[in-house]
Amino acid sequence: MNQREKEQYLREYMALKSAGKPFFPYAVAKDSLMACVVMAAIITMSLVLGAELGPKADPTTTTYTPRPEWYFFFLFELLRVIKPAELVPLATIGVPTICMILLFLLPFYDRGPERRPERRPIATATGIFVIAAMGFLTYKGAESGPPTQIDMPTPKAVIAQGPQFTALYEKGRQVVAQSGCEACHKFGDNGNDGPGPQLTHIAKNLPRQAIARTLVNPTAPMPSFQALQQKDPAKFNAMVTFLSQLK
């Protein structure tokens, strides 16, 4: 906006303003009614949905599902949408930081005098696109199922080895599902793609022994299953059996 446009805006605004009504009581009445609606919504949600607590935080467990509040889903989903490893740092912080800066600076790069949304096609389209993208990512975040289940067909090779082996495989599937692996790994369509590698075909690359070794002595953020191996070797064995059949 140049000086002339600024002055014109201020003149027109004064005209519209002086044709308006006083803030009290007209706007105050609307605001108060809205405040009642907000209050009613909060009270209803509290009564209907409650405020349940989960089990107490336990830094030594591995059975956890790290899940943020729903309005952070879109940020976490962003990490998963961008696949190539080189781009991950960009996704985690680059995109949100850039969006934040763009948001702060909006009044400085969009300086046109036009205010009607239908005559600012770029701004309006961008706004609608951002809202749609955030909605979509939030939906995907909510969708990414309760990561305590692994729905995959049992491989024929497993069934062929008899009912006993199949039972072991199924037990292993259950242990893996309950151990929070899916927070960071993907099994078929289940679980989250990252930060850990996909495990859908892990046995193609890693032999049984190597899988067991990784569980006991994993790389940095992954928790170790050494305690499980010592306390409950049968469970640990089932876990390794399941993983070593993922081909």
Add this chain to the structure above:
Amino acid sequence: MPKLKLPAPPLPPGFPKPAPKRPGTPKQKPLDVAAEAGMSVVDWVDERTSLSGGARWMMFRKVPKGTNWFYTLGSATMFAFLSQAVTGVFLAMYYRPDAGGGAYESMRHVNDDVFLGEFVHGMHKWGSSVMVILIFLHMARTFFFGAYKYPRELNWIIGVALLILTMAMSFTGYLLPFDQRSYWATIVGVNINGTGPLVGPYLSDFLRAGPEFGATTLSRFYAIHMMLIPGIIGALIGFHLYLVAKLGTTAPPWQKLPEQYRQVEEERA
């Protein structure tokens, strides 16, 4: 006799004005006496502070023609924030920021034993969602109405700061109940934060109070959540509202100019 007069309420068009009081009918009813007593108190304060000018400036400014329900979203956000502040104070009366044993138990106690405890806890928990929804709606309104343009740029910038602070409130508050979900989500969140450029690692160390998630992490989150950020948000809302009153709220972009002004503008062009 007080100097201040009660402002006359605006009357709907076509409504007859009440006749002015005639001298010689001074018979004061109890209601008049009560009104007068209230006025003298206000008058006493005003004589020493001159606050009435500011209040009048704030309350009796005009809002432009065409102002609609979308313009209530800002004050609704503020109301959600106030609700969070009040319910938060009640939760703070019971909460113990002790990771070793106490934080989780104190919230259990609130939920299970305290009168209306779970209700207030629930209001605080769901109030945060309501506030986040409202702040995004308010932002969308100001965006699509072009309200961030001259002369309201600074108010947009303060708004973005408020948005970030509100999200930071959610992030720090999420850890406090100290159940499995909040604990592990916060660890992951802080780690992701740490991959950020330049300040990322320092910010993460600051949040954790060290390189590892430790005993002081929880009290640090608590202090940030209930003292640091709410203070800044309160101050920024004050400044935001001052600018709203000073600059006036925008008219909806479709609003037509009154006829006589349109002619003046056309002559000018």
